[in-house]
Structure formats: C-alpha cells, structure tokens
Amino acid sequence: NVNKNTLLVTGGAGFIGSALIRQLINETDFTVINIDKLTYAGNLESLSEIDASPNYHFEQADICDAEAMDRIFTQYQPSAMMHLAAESHVDRSIDGPADFVQTNVVGTYILLEAARKYWKTLSADDAEKFRFHHISTDEVYGTLGETGLFTETTPYQPNSPYSATKAGSDHLVRAWHHTYGLPVLMTNCSNNYGPYQFPEKLIPVVINNALAGKPLPIYGKGENIRDWLYVDDHARALRLVLAEGKLCESYNVGGFNEHTNLEVVQLICQILDELLPDSPHRPHKNLIEFVTDRPGHDARYAIDASKIERELGWKPQETFATGLRKTVQWYLDNRKWCENVMDGSYQQQRLGLGDNK
Numbered sequence: 001n002v003n004k005n006t007l008l009v010t011g012g013a014g015f016i017g018s019a020l021i022r023q024l025i026n027e028t029d030f031t032v033i034n035i036d037k038l039t040y041a042g043n044l045e046s047l048s049e050i051d052a053s054p055n056y057h058f059e060q061a062d063i064c065d066a067e068a069m070d071r072i073f074t075q076y077q078p079s080a081m082m083h084l085a086a087e088s089h090v091d092r093s094i095d096g097p098a099d100f101v102q103t104n105v106v107g108t109y110i111l112l113e114a115a116r117k118y119w120k121t122l123s124a125d126d127a128e129k130f131r132f133h134h135i136s137t138d139e140v141y142g143t144l145g146e147t148g149l150f151t152e153t154t155p156y157q158p159n160s161p162y163s164a165t166k167a168g169s170d171h172l173v174r175a176w177h178h179t180y181g182l183p184v185l186m187t188n189c190s191n192n193y194g195p196y197q198f199p200e201k202l203i204p205v206v207i208n209n210a211l212a213g214k215p216l217p218i219y220g221k222g223e224n225i226r227d228w229l230y231v232d233d234h235a236r237a238l239r240l241v242l243a244e245g246k247l248c249e250s251y252n253v254g255g256f257n258e259h260t261n262l263e264v265v266q267l268i269c270q271i272l273d274e275l276l277p278d279s280p281h282r283p284h285k286n287l288i289e290f291v292t293d294r295p296g297h298d299a300r301y302a303i304d305a306s307k308i309e310r311e312l313g314w315k316p317q318e319t320f321a322t323g324l325r326k327t328v329q330w331y332l333d334n335r336k337w338c339e340n341v342m343d344g345s346y347q348q349q350r351l352g353l354g355d356n357k
C-alpha cells in the first residue's frame with residue numbers, strides 16, 4: 001500500500017532540491033526520501049537544519065542504477081516523486097557533455113521505468129493519485145530576441161548540451177504519459193538564486209570573489225538577460241504544482257525579473273558596499289572584469305509565468321531586490337559553508353562520513 005504523503009525527491013542535496021526539502025520538512029508533514037549520488041554539486045551540509053527529522057531519509061544512489069531505483073520504490077512505497085537530480089552547469093556541459101547525457105537523459109529514462117513498474121503494482125485509486133513531477137528549465141526553449149516571453153507552447157530549441165539533455169528528458173516524461181499513461185507533471189523554471197547555491201554559478205561566484213577582493217568575471221559585455229527567481233519561491237511553486245497541477249501539463253515558473261548580467265553584478269556590488277562599509281574592496285564594482293564570452297551563449301531568457309499564477313494562484317514572495325539582499329546576507333553569515341565547498345571538505349560525505357540516514 002502506498003505510504004500517503006511520502007515523497008521521493010531526487011537531487012535533494014543540490015541547490016534547489018535542498019531548498020525544497022528544507023521547506024517540506026519545516027512546513028509540512030510529508031516524509032521525504034532524498035535520492036542523491038552526491039556528485040561535486042551535492043552537499044549534505046545544505047540539509048543539516050533538517051537531517052535529524054524522523055520524516056527525512058537519505059539514500060545515496062545514482063538515478064542511472066535501475067536496481068537501486070526499483071529497490072527504493074519498493075521499500076518506501078511513495079505517493080509521488082519529484083525529480084530534480086541533474087547535471088546542471090552549462091559551462092561544464094560544454095567542456096564534458098557525457099555526464100549530462102548520462103544523468104539527464106539516461107537517468108530520467110531509468111527513473112521513468114522504475115516509476116512505471118512501481119505504479120503498475122498500485123491499486124486503481126493509488127495509481128490515479130500517484131505523480132511523477134519532472135523539474136526542468138526554461139533553457140529548453142532556446143533564446144529570445146529583445147521582446148517576447150517563453151510560454152508553455154513555445155517550441156523547444158535548446159542550444160547548449162545542458163539544455164538539449166534537459167529537453168530530451170522533458171520529451172521522455174511527456175511520452176511516458178502519452179504512451180503508458182504514467183501520471184506526470186512538468187515545470188520549467190527560470191534562473192534560480194538564493195542561499196546554498198554552489199559557488200560556480202554567477203551570483204555566488206560574484207559574492208565570494210568580491211569578499212576576497214578578487215576580479216568579478218562577466219561574460220562578453222554582460223548584456224545577456226536572465227529572468228531571476230528566488231529559490232524558495234521556486235520550491236513553493238513545485239509544491240503547488242504537485243498538489244494541484246493538471247495531469248501531464250507543464251507550468252512555466254519565473255519571477256518577472258529580467259536583468260542583464262552586468263546589472264546583477266552591479267546590484268550585488270551595491271549591496272556589499274552598504275553591508276560592508278569598512279571593506280577595503282569598496283566600491284566593489286571596481287573589481288568587475290569582462291571575460292571572453294561562453295560559446296553559443298543565449299542572449300535572453302524570459303518566462304511568462306501567467307499560467308501558474310492564473311490557474312494555481314502562485315505568486316513569488318520575493319522581489320529581486322529583497323531576494324538578492326537576503327542572498328548576499330546569507331553568504332556573509334555562512335562563510336563556513338562556502339569555505340567547506342571551496343576547500344573541498346564538503347566532499348568528505350562521499351566517503352561515507354556523511355549522515356547516511
């Protein structure tokens with residue numbers, strides 16, 4: 001029998017997955033099973049706030065391991081699954097696409113098959129209520145010119161190995177519904193930012209470098225536009241879609257917060273100037289350095305999130321100004337988390353020293 005309110009969450013030691021699990025454990029009575037391989041991007045320290053909860057369990061496993069996935073479904077009898085595990089960094093996908101194809105495409109296929117096998121064992125009532133929620137990105141839509149927004153019906157035109165593998169996984173999920181009837185949900189979200197983001201992505205790189213007085217690298221002229229969403233607002237959207245989303249529909253999630261990369265970096269510099277009046281690196285904007293652009297760099301992403309607002313009543317709680325200030329403050333208050341990531345000690349957990357509960 002299905003364990004009601006039991007969720008399998010893949011990639012829960014990553015940036016968005018850990019935010020989602022912290023919310024689920026702190027704000028709901030869901031039992032959460034976190035399935036994570038702990039690649040370089042997985043960090044159990046991001047879950048230290050909740051890992052003692054009896055409602056939280058960790059399974060160190062690779063989503064490409066079919067046997068392990070079957071065992072986990074059988075053991076926990078979940079009422080739903082939220083699939084966030086992925087290779088997620090565009091630059092890494094350009095240097096080495098193999099892991100992206102493996103985890104994002106093959107891994108999603110393995111999970112879909114494990115979910116389908118499990119789902120077929122359920123009673124008609126439980127099978128109808130089961131959900132496979134696939135978490136994806138707006139990058140599958142390709143790039144925009146100066147105007148226009150990505151809607152749920154925008155054709156897929158992925159440009160990087162990362163977005164191509166995410167697009168592939170979205171298509172598999174859709175096909176598993178149309179072909180086999182698996183009850184799926186999909187969300188495509190814009191760029192997330194917030195606490196616990198791995199310091200290889202723009203916002204944490206800029207904050208950490210600025211604190212150390214190092215150059216703040218900006219691709220090209222910094223004119224690329226991204227649409228930013230605070231990670232906890234994304235997590236709330238995921239919970240809402242899981243609870244109320246229409247079967248096999250996709251929902252775009254975004255904050256209506258378009259900014260050029262240069263604006264983002266300048267805003268961070270301003271916040272740091274205010275929060276650190278005695279810093280020797282003020283004004284921090286003097287640290288900005290323009291570097292050779294990323295090949296095939298998409299010019300502009302912008303999400304039309306009106307469907308999730310209209311149909312499910314979702315609205316982001318943070319503006320970019322409030323969310324960015326919270327984020328900078330979090331990085332200032334959590335130097336130990338950053339230092340453990342930057343000196344590699346967070347990876348001790350992979351050797352079995354982490355909480356394997």
Ligand code: NAD
Pocket residue numbers: 010011012013014015016017035036037038039040041042043061062063064083084085086087088089103107135136137138166188189190191192193198
């Ligand atoms: P992340 O890189 O911070 O975390 C990914 C997690 O997945 C890590 O904990 C890693 O250990 C785990 N993982 C990787 N390969 C695995 C495998 N084979 N088996 C099990 N676990 C594995 O990523 P994130 O930024 O938290 O993104 C989470 C999801 O949301 C991804 O699917 C991503 O495509 C999507 N997304 C991200 C953004 C964003 O701005 N970060 C925006 C929209 C959608």
